[in-house]
Amino acid sequence: MRPLRRRQDQSLDESGLDSSEGTETTLIDLDIVNPYFRSSDYRAALEARGIRVIGPNFANTNADTPSLPPAVDVAIARYDRVIIDAGGDDVGATVLGRYSESIRRRGYEMIYVINMYRSMTQTPEEAADILHGIEAASKLKATGIVNNSHLKDGTDADTVKASLDFAAEVSRMTSLPPALHHRTPGGRGLFK
Amino acid sequence: MSERVLMKGNEALAEAAIAAGCRHFFGYPITPQTEVAAYMAKRMPKVNGVYLQAESEVASINMVLGAAAAGVRVMTSTSSPGVSLMAEGISYIAGSDLPMLIVNVQRGGPGLGGIQPSQADYFQATKSTGHGDFHMIVLAPSTVQEMVDLVAGAFELGDRYRMPTMVLSDGMLGQMMEPVVLPEPTGDELPEKPWAACGHGGEREHNVVNSLYIQPHDLERLVIERYKRYDEIKRKEQRAEEYLTEDAEIIVVAYGASSRVSRSAVNKAREDGIKAGLIRPITLWPFPDDAIGKAADSKKTKRFLTVEMSMGQMVEDVRLAVNGRKPVEFYGRTGGVIPTPKEVYDQIVKLSGGA
Numbered sequence: 001m002r003p004l005r006r007r008q009d010q011s012l013d014e015s016g017l018d019s020s021e022g023t024e025t026t027l028i029d030l031d032i033v034n035p036y037f038r039s040s041d042y043r044a045a046l047e048a049r050g051i052r053v054i055g056p057n058f059a060n061t062n063a064d065t066p067s068l069p070p071a072v073d074v075a076i077a078r079y080d081r082v083i084i085d086a087g088g089d090d091v092g093a094t095v096l097g098r099y100s101e102s103i104r105r106r107g108y109e110m111i112y113v114i115n116m117y118r119s120m121t122q123t124p125e126e127a128a129d130i131l132h133g134i135e136a137a138s139k140l141k142a143t144g145i146v147n148n149s150h151l152k153d154g155t156d157a158d159t160v161k162a163s164l165d166f167a168a169e170v171s172r173m174t175s176l177p178p179a180l181h182h183r184t185p186g187g188r189g190l191f192k
Numbered sequence: 193m194s195e196r197v198l199m200k201g202n203e204a205l206a207e208a209a210i211a212a213g214c215r216h217f218f219g220y221p222i223t224p225q226t227e228v229a230a231y232m233a234k235r236m237p238k239v240n241g242v243y244l245q246a247e248s249e250v251a252s253i254n255m256v257l258g259a260a261a262a263g264v265r266v267m268t269s270t271s272s273p274g275v276s277l278m279a280e281g282i283s284y285i286a287g288s289d290l291p292m293l294i295v296n297v298q299r300g301g302p303g304l305g306g307i308q309p310s311q312a313d314y315f316q317a318t319k320s321t322g323h324g325d326f327h328m329i330v331l332a333p334s335t336v337q338e339m340v341d342l343v344a345g346a347f348e349l350g351d352r353y354r355m356p357t358m359v360l361s362d363g364m365l366g367q368m369m370e371p372v373v374l375p376e377p378t379g380d381e382l383p384e385k386p387w388a389a390c391g392h393g394g395e396r397e398h399n400v401v402n403s404l405y406i407q408p409h410d411l412e413r414l415v416i417e418r419y420k421r422y423d424e425i426k427r428k429e430q431r432a433e434e435y436l437t438e439d440a441e442i443i444v445v446a447y448g449a450s451s452r453v454s455r456s457a458v459n460k461a462r463e464d465g466i467k468a469g470l471i472r473p474i475t476l477w478p479f480p481d482d483a484i485g486k487a488a489d490s491k492k493t494k495r496f497l498t499v500e501m502s503m504g505q506m507v508e509d510v511r512l513a514v515n516g517r518k519p520v521e522f523y524g525r526t527g528g529v530i531p532t533p534k535e536v537y538d539q540i541v542k543l544s545g546g547a
Contacts, residue, residue, distance in 0.1 A: 034227075120234070152370065
């Protein structure tokens with residue numbers, strides 16, 4: 001059993017997410033619907049890599065409420081590289097709508113992460129449908145797709161290969177370019 | 193489409209209920225079970241079902257009572273404080289001999305407690321879910337796949353014995369994702385319920401669903417009849433998984449999330465030459481007295497170790513089942529803290545006479 005901490009560090013290492021090369025990176029955790037498994041849980045590991053984390057007020061305290069800190073406005077308006085982690089469906093994306101005007105003003109990329117092994121997005125039609133809900137709720141348009149089709153520890157190269165046609169079809173239906181595909185565990189991966 | 197899908201425990205449980213023919217869900221959001229309700233809100237309209245968010249847990253359990261009285265497959269889900277609020281309605285449902293499914297995705301308590309996983313509602317689930325003489329059948333999954341597999345059985349047991357059933361989950365199992373294979377949907381062949389108050393067009397006598405009996409002898413007769421059913425359930429429906437118990441000297445007893453931790457600890461102990469095994473109760477009521485009793489009778493068994501995410505609740509049932517034949521020790525964490533495999537392993541080493 002690999003310790004969670006090691007997996008988390010490995011994931012962050014592989015992501016290449018840091019504030020190197022003089023570009024300050026800020027991660028905004030807007031997943032305020034579900035207080036389990038959110039970016040704020042990894043604040044210490046992220047900050048150790050020089051990434052500024054802005055999360056819900058009082059996250060992981062007794063006063064943990066779905067509230068939005070004013071620092072979000074400041075970050076969107078002024079900071080260099082800003083990554084927003086929003087919830088995974090139209091409900092989770094609703095909070096993005098609150099910031100849609102300022103996000104549009106500064107310019108953005110909105111990546112739609114898809115997994116054909118999730119029960120609600122098993123067909124391209126279902127995946128495209130959920131994207132429409134997310135775009136309506138967030139008042140923003142997606143600009144790319146990441147094919148993150150996997151079965152957690154049950155993922156192998158075939159698992160990912162079997163999802164390529166699915167990803168291509170979602171791309172065709174939504175007119176969004178595929179940004180990259182899921183990397184197989186320990187492998188060189190299927191990045192495009 | 194893939195045969196296996198990646199689902200959160202809460203989502204998998206909801207989908208399994210739909211596959212089992214449940215078309216009525218009444219509930220109220222509370223962490224960490226909210227995904228059950230959110231999933232039902234999206235899925236029920238697609239299968240011509242009813243999803244209704246009530247104004248409280250008290251209202252939702254009484255809506256469940258009404259739907260169950262009409263004979264449909266119905267469920268609710270909540271988390272620990274929500275079950276406390278539902279206690280009166282659950283007692284009425286048991287007193288009316290109605291089948292329904294209630295899911296408790298446990299969180300730390302007492303009071304509002306916390307939102308992290310806990311197993312501190314064992315007493316509430318198995319002994320005191322509401323007032324009066326009654327029981328529910330309580331099933332405890334330990335994986336997301338088992339969440340799926342137990343749901344259909346929970347509905348079937350409830351229908352067979354005309355009583356409420358509970359799936360006792362926790363925040364860890366509800367929130368974690370695992371690949372699962374979903375069952376084929378049940379057709380329209382749900383069991384007949386000739387007792388249901390569902391309208392009859394004047395072609396039969398009225399069916400009356402009720403839990404009020406003013407005459408004490410009538411009430412006593414009904415409760416005794418119900419307890420005869422409970423005795424039958426205790427004889428026929430006990431379920432437990434036994435893992436490496438055949439030659440085990442130290443037997444860990446744990447259910448749900450803590451059984452996953454305990455299994456890792458047992459495996460590590462085996463690697464180090466310690467004869468450890470695991471009994472994992474799947475039915476918490478009826479408690480698997482037979483499996484525990486058989487292990488207590490074994491000459492090889494030296495001690496039991498009960499591991500829970502509580503201050504020690506199931507351990508009382510383990511001690512009753514062991515009945516003084518062998519020592520029963522306890523290790524637990526509470527308040528939303530999950531014991532680590534290392535902590536449980538250390539307890540096993542200590543009991544085996546190691547350092």
